[in-house]
Amino acid sequence: MKKLCGVPAGVVAMLAVVSVASVVSVASAAGPLTINGAGATFPYPLYSKWFYEYSNANPGLRFNYQSIGSGGGIKQITAGTVDFGATDAPMTEEGMKKLPGAILHIPTALGAVVPVYNLASVASGLKLTPDVLAGIYLGKITRWNDPKIAEWNKTVTLPNADIVVVHRSDGSGTTDIFTNYLTTVNAEWRAKVGRAPSVKWPVGIGGKGNEGVAGVVKQTPGAIGYVELAYAKQNRMKAAALRNKEGHFVIPTIEATSAAAAGVAKSMPADFRVSLVDAPGKESWPISGLTWILVYEDQKDEAKGKAIVRFLKWAIRDGQKMEAALDYAPLPKPVVEKIDKALKRISFKGKSLY
C-alpha cells in the first residue's frame, strides 16, 4: 500500500447539546433541613446574602438556590421539583391554570432598569422622555441631534451621529420590565412589539447579559442601552434621566425606585401581581419592577412550609435592611404590611403555618 498523507483519523462533529438542568429535591431524613428554590438571576446576589445570614442564625436550615432564570423558576415550581420559585415577571393567567394549587407571589425586592449611553459630550443626566426613548428603540429617532432629543437637552451639545441601539439578546426579566415600560407609555410600541422577556426588536444589536450590553455601550460611541440599576451604578455608567408620569425628570437611584413602589402601594392588588412601570409619584423612577418568590399556599411538608414562612417573615423585615448595600431598593412599609398578611395564607392541611 502506498503511503498517503495522513488523513485525520477522527473528523469530529461538534454537536450543540441542549442540556436541561433539572433540580431534584433531596429529601433528607436527618441532618439539616434543605429548602430548594430556583428562578430569577436578578435577585440572586441578594438571596445569596439572605440565605447565608439566615442559615447562620438558624443552623438547622439550609438553602439551595439555582439561579436559572425566571422562566426556569416558573417551570420548576409548576412541576413541583422545588420548594419555592423566583421570578421577575408575574405568572400569567394561563401559566397559573397549569399549577396544581393556588400560588402566592411574595415581593422581596425592587429593581430598576436604567437607560445608559455613551456620548463624550454629555457627561451625565441626558434627559429623555418616554416618547423619545420609544422613538429611539422603534428606530424612528436615529440621530443624536434629532430635534426631538435636543428639545429637552438645550444645555448640552448633541453630536451629529448615529444612535446605536443596544438591547439584551438573552431572555431576561430586565428586558421584560423595559418592554413593559415602553408598552405602557407608547401606543406604537404596544402595537408593533409588545412586552416579553425577549421580543422582536425593530432595531439595534443584542448584547448577552448586563455585561454584554454594558460592553457594547462602553465600546461604541453613540450607543444607548439598558441595564439594571445595580449594574449601572457599580460600573459607573452614564445613566439618562427619564421624565416620569407626573412630568418630572428623575435620575435613577434606589430611593427613586422605592418611591415607585410607594406610588402604587395603595392600589396594590391582593395577589401582588402588579407592574411598577410608569408609577405615579413625583420622585418615582418610571422603569421599576418587583421581584417575587413563588410559594404554594398549600404546603405538602409541614416542617418545610413552616421554615419557608419563617424565612419570608424575616426577609420582608430584617432582610430589607441588607438591600441598599447590594443596590436593591427595599420594599416600602405599607407593602411589607400587606405581604405580612398574605403570608398567613400559607398553610399545611388547612392550618396556617404563620
Next chain:
Amino acid sequence: MARKTGGNIKDLLFERATGAFAFVVLALSVLLFAVLLRESLPALRKFGASFLVTGTWDPVLEKFGALPFIYGTLVSSFLAILIAVPLSVGAAIFIDEYAPPWMKRPVSFLAELLAAIPSVIYGLWGIFVLVPVLRDGFMKPVARYLGWIPLFQGPVYGPSMLAAGVLLSIMIVPFILSVSREVLATIPQRQKEAVLSLGGTRWEMLRIVIGQHCIPGIFGATILGLGRALGETMAVTMVIGNRPEALLSLFQPGYSMAAVIANEFTEAVGDVYLSSLVLIGLILFAMTLAVNLAAKWILAKLVARASRGMESP
C-alpha cells in the same frame, strides 16, 4: 480477522466491555436525536417546513422561523474557514519548511496554546479589542470607499457577521494548523529530495508534493475547523450582534443557531417558543451531520484521486 478459538476469558470480557462502550456512544447519539425530535414536535406541527425559510422571530406573537440563524451560522463559519485555512496551512508550511530550528517549537507551542483558551475569554477579547479595532481600522474605511458593494454596506456598528467570522477564524487556527503540520510531516523525505534533485526549487517542491499528497489531509483539517465553528456559541454571541435578520452585508449584525439557543432557552416559557428553540438545535444537529457526511464522501474521492496520481507517473 480470524478469532482465536478457545480464547481466554479475559479476552472475551475485554471484547464485550469495549463493545458495550461502543454501543453506549451509539445509543447516546440516537437518544439525543430522538429527544430533540420529540421536543421539537409542537414547533414542527405548527410551522412545518416553512420554519426553515421564514425570517420572523417574534416571541411575543409566537411566530418563529430559523432562516436568519441558519444563514448566520453558515456565513460566519464559512468566513472563518476562508480566513483560517490559508493562514494555518501557510503557517504550517513555514514552521515545517522554512523556520529556523529555534523558532519551530515556540511558534507551534503558542499557536496550539490558542486552542486552550476558553471561548468566553475569546468573546470578551472580541468585545473589548477585536471589535473596536475592526470597526475603526477596517470596517469604517471600507464602508466609506467600498460601501457600494452590498457586502460592505454600512452603517457600521462594530458587532457584526464579520467580527464573528474573524473571531471564529482565530479560534479554529490552532486546530487546522496542528492537523496540517501532521499532514505535512507524513510526506516521505525521499519524495521531497527527489523533486529537489531534479532541479526543482523549494516552491516547486512544495507545490508538487503538497498538491499530490496533502489535499485530502488539509481538507480533513478544514472540516475539523468547520465543525468547531458551526457549534461555537459563547464567543459568537458576544460579537455577532444578535440580530435575527439575514442581511447580505458582512458589516451588519447577525445571529447564529447556537447563540439563539443559549440566549433564549432559559427564559422561553411558551410551549411553541421552547419547541422552536429545540427545533433549531435539531437543525444544527442535522446540519453538522450533513457536513460530516459530505466531507467523508469528498474525502474518499480526494483520497482516491491522490492515490491514482501517485500510481501513474
